[in-house]
């Protein structure tokens with residue numbers, strides 16, 4: 001449904017997208033994960049025809065994004081990073097207006113509005129003005145609007161940015177059920193790890209490049225390091241034993257010994273056999289996608305920076321609401 005080949009885009013001297021390539025299958029939820037400025041939004045904007053690329057090819061549902069813009073626009077739904085609803089219209093009116101813009105046949109409009117409001121759990125609020133909605137409800141309405149013209153591919157740029165964790169979870173339930181019920185293909189950008197975990201496949205982007213692309217499971221497996229954290233009253237003895245018997249040098253971290261191993265589950269029985277009596281407590285941590293990013297780039301995805309952007313966006317939303 002999505003084909004991207006050597007796609008490039010620069011803004012002056014800034015190379016925002018440096019020749020990326022990937023394909024997305026029908027019904028797949030595909031994530032672009034990366035820090036601020038990685039080039040995720042620029043990629044989406046090119047794919048939905050809002051920006052022209054400088055080179056490479058891209059097609060949605062076999063339609064070239066540069067040459068067949070109208071076909072592409074009919075095939076896609078977009079949930080933008082920043083809010084784009086009309087606050088002074090009701091939920092129903094927002095959806096009606098969008099249906100008209102997308103030439104939904106008049107006799108189908110009523111039915112489609114009803115079905116999409118039902119899908120995002122907003123049927124009861126259809127007559128309410130949007131400015132009375134919570135942030136999570138607005139996002140759900142944006143999702144309903146994004147699918148009302150029955151697109152085949154839904155693009156979501158940071159779909160849950162600035163929302164609390166509970167609301168993020170609900171939004172995700174709606175999105176996954178949408179995919180299951182309508183076989184929709186979705187491409188989303190995110191810098192939230194747990195959101196990337198829900199995707200079928202994830203492309204990790206950094207400085208305009210895709211530095212890894214696979215299922216979340218395989219990406220985590222690829223770094224080959226579960227972390228076993230041990231507490232012991234005989235820390236030094238245990239340290240030496242692990243070095244000698246297993247050839248692994250644990251990291252000392254205060255009262256803890258951290259032992260990186262390819263597969264914690266198979267390693268632990270051997271460790272207990274060798275040193276059981278000396279271990280007071282044990283914790284096994286699987287690597288996260290953040291660990292994968294750190295391993296590939298030596299940096300964190302910069303959560304701090306991202307969350308300050310979140311706060312800024314939320315305050316802009318609040319100002320717009322007034």
Ligand SMILES: Nc1ncnc2c1ncn2[C@@H]1O[C@H](COP(=O)(O)OP(=O)(O)OP(=O)(O)O)[C@@H](O)[C@H]1O
Pocket residue numbers: 011014015016034035036037038039040041042043189
């Ligand atoms: N219209 C523009 N003019 C100039 N530079 C731009 C423009 N849009 C994006 N850029 C630059 O291109 C780079 C990639 O930006 P982009 O918005 O695609 O990143 P992103 O990964 O989506 O980050 P975020 O999560 O913050 O939206 C950044 O360096 C950004 O400053």
